[in-house]
Amino acid sequence: MSEAPAKTPPKQQRARQTYDLLLDVAGELLAEVGIERISTNLIAARAGLTPPALYRYFGDKYAVLETLGRRLMERQNAVLEAWIARHAGGGLDAMADHIGDLLAENAAVTRAEPGAVWILRALHATPRLVHVRLESHRYVTARLAEACARHLPGADPETLWRRLRLAVELGFAADEMLYEETRVASDAVLADVAAMLRGVLRELG
Template structure:
């Protein structure tokens, strides 16, 4: 007798359905743009009824918020792995490998369905701006935590402010590459890495 195929547990099925809806929303966001995308379009593409979609997301903006948070979480995971590898090497160890962080972050962002449109939505929609701000502040907090033990004489507020600017520069350069085709992506990331490396090493001279 052939055993019946096991269905995944209810919680797993719900997670898979939610992830499917987010993937479809990202794809449609790239095809239709922020204004034209609708929950009906997303439900139809995902093979669900609108009421089924509303069990997971209340409206279009709830979906877009979840898309933004998922992308930021994946970017943050890149950061955590990088800190684990590089922070033990001190400021120099981190400064010398900023290019790794920028390159890995760019790769995980480009792997996300509709990434460029998600980023645009996070900039353009008043309902979503807080997601990007919260994420960039979190990245700054984590980098400050990683750097502070190696800079005992440095004021933490000043360190956070310096790193906050570095975080914004890194993300802005990557986002520019989605639209600007007159520059080399590799060259831009290398130049930004060099700038951020110098900014980090400068902290050791003022500590």
């Protein structure tokens, strides 16, 4: 007879709920007031907590923003891992044929994140946070390079990584552009980017 799964102790569960609440509130506030005006006091007040309670989890507002960035990147990475699991075994053609799915699923998970556009802006504009975006894009590049290298035994690893790094930057940049550019349809942009990335993947072979 199997044992019942262990439950999270109440104190740990409450701490996790508070932690997630602070992040959700911070994302919503970021969308309302922007990077410069958001503060730990505002976040704590909106969450119904005192500033000292917030400081149990985050040292300052930049720690909150970094955690928001990392949470968003982790959710994007989960989309990537699921996509690789579905399509990498089929070779470069299978990945190329389904690159549009990856772009669309990544866009959907990003838009579901509270304050996503402002999180992305913070990762671009704040020197203390730039490394979060860079680490994430390098991670995505490395995972795609691993998936492609299985089907390209003679490929130069540095060339493969460089080309995929450019492709990754294009995909993320196009998605971010759609938060601000109103003169183009998002579906059309994602379709155009998918076509470009399909070309990159097929040229690798």
